Amino acid sequence: MTTATGSTSPAQADPTDPSHLEESTRMTTTALPTAPTTTGTATRATSAATPRDPRVWFITGASRGLGRAFAQAALAAGDRVVGAARDVTPLADLVAAYEGRLRLLTLDVTDRDAVFHGVARAVAAFGRLDVVVNNAGAGLIGMVEEVTEAQVRAHFDVNFFGALWVSQAVLPYLREQGSGHIVQISSMGSTAGFAATGLYSASKGALDNMSGALAMEAASFGVKVTLVQPGGYETTLFTLGLTLTTENEVYAPLRAELAKMWGESKDADPAKAAALLLRVVDMAEPPRRIVLGGAAYDMIAELDRARREEVARWEELSREGD
Numbered sequence: 001m002t003t004a005t006g007s008t009s010p011a012q013a014d015p016t017d018p019s020h021l022e023e024s025t026r027m028t029t030t031a032l033p034t035a036p037t038t039t040g041t042a043t044r045a046t047s048a049a050t051p052r053d054p055r056v057w058f059i060t061g062a063s064r065g066l067g068r069a070f071a072q073a074a075l076a077a078g079d080r081v082v083g084a085a086r087d088v089t090p091l092a093d094l095v096a097a098y099e100g101r102l103r104l105l106t107l108d109v110t111d112r113d114a115v116f117h118g119v120a121r122a123v124a125a126f127g128r129l130d131v132v133v134n135n136a137g138a139g140l141i142g143m144v145e146e147v148t149e150a151q152v153r154a155h156f157d158v159n160f161f162g163a164l165w166v167s168q169a170v171l172p173y174l175r176e177q178g179s180g181h182i183v184q185i186s187s188m189g190s191t192a193g194f195a196a197t198g199l200y201s202a203s204k205g206a207l208d209n210m211s212g213a214l215a216m217e218a219a220s221f222g223v224k225v226t227l228v229q230p231g232g233y234e235t236t237l238f239t240l241g242l243t244l245t246t247e248n249e250v251y252a253p254l255r256a257e258l259a260k261m262w263g264e265s266k267d268a269d270p271a272k273a274a275a276l277l278l279r280v281v282d283m284a285e286p287p288r289r290i291v292l293g294g295a296a297y298d299m300i301a302e303l304d305r306a307r308r309e310e311v312a313r314w315e316e317l318s319r320e321g322d
């Protein structure tokens, strides 16, 4: 179908706790690197990886779906990966296939302290971070009127705050390196609100706008940010990762219309998204925003056109606001 607080710094994380980072067996107690506190700049970069050097990836939500595809593609390309999820057991086969190049991190991105600790352990594992993919996410389907406070807060905790905590945790390391690429997996849904997926769109819209600011703030440190807007991919987002509201009957006709529309959409192979992401991270000047998939591209283009038209239609009235 188309359609994760606290305030701990990496330096405060417990350096003796190896429980979160695993290889095929748990990693022994590697000392955590202290989070850099100095302000680095791009000009200080001496250790930036070139496209031919093996990169180090940190991927959240790496156990299934798109995240797993990203991890697999990076490993196949010769890179090293720290793959994070609440349950990392589905990645056991990749650990075996890519011996020593995939480290598993049991992490709930909604837990800010755990995120800072996990990122420090990831840096300790491979000595650096080159590509950080904020991919962990969940689905929430239901009308705006139906969604409960607990549902929407839990949803934003994963889709927005999780990515925010990881972005905050990795920045000191990337700044110190003078290089790094933060990839934010948003959605075509971040472009506008859609009936029944409004809160999903809202969480991705928040990620979208935060990432635009982050791109501007991080640029002078040599850190790149790309916002990725995938269309529909065959994953477990709308099965295992889905929360549904209790349906209010008044929306039955609209639900029927939406079901018909969604039923007609065709989801793509996550491997295709992964292949494209590899090309993006290879670019010297990667895009700040990239749409994944033709249908998503067409839809976003149409939404942008309609929005421009609507704003222009009321230009005269708008200017009376000065």
Ligand SMILES: NC(=O)c1ccc[n+]([C@@H]2O[C@H](COP(=O)([O-])OP(=O)(O)OC[C@H]3O[C@@H](n4cnc5c(N)ncnc54)[C@H](OP(=O)(O)O)[C@@H]3O)[C@@H](O)[C@H]2O)c1
Pocket: 001, 002, 003, 004, 060, 061, 062, 063, 064, 065, 066, 067, 084, 085, 086, 087, 088, 107, 108, 109, 110, 134, 135, 136, 137, 138, 158, 162, 185, 186, 187, 188, 229, 230, 231, 232, 233, 234, 235, 236, 237, 238, 240, 241
């Ligand atoms: N599939 C699509 O059509 C599509 C379209 C647009 C955007 N996206 C976005 O793509 C990203 C990946 O989604 P997907 O489709 O691959 O979904 P998926 O198959 O359900 O995978 C979601 C991943 O996120 C992890 N995750 C969920 N909650 C987490 C938490 N609190 N902490 C850490 N990890 C967590 C899951 O592992 P655990 O449950 O073990 O933690 C899993 O690895 C999401 O951000 C989604 O919004 C997907």
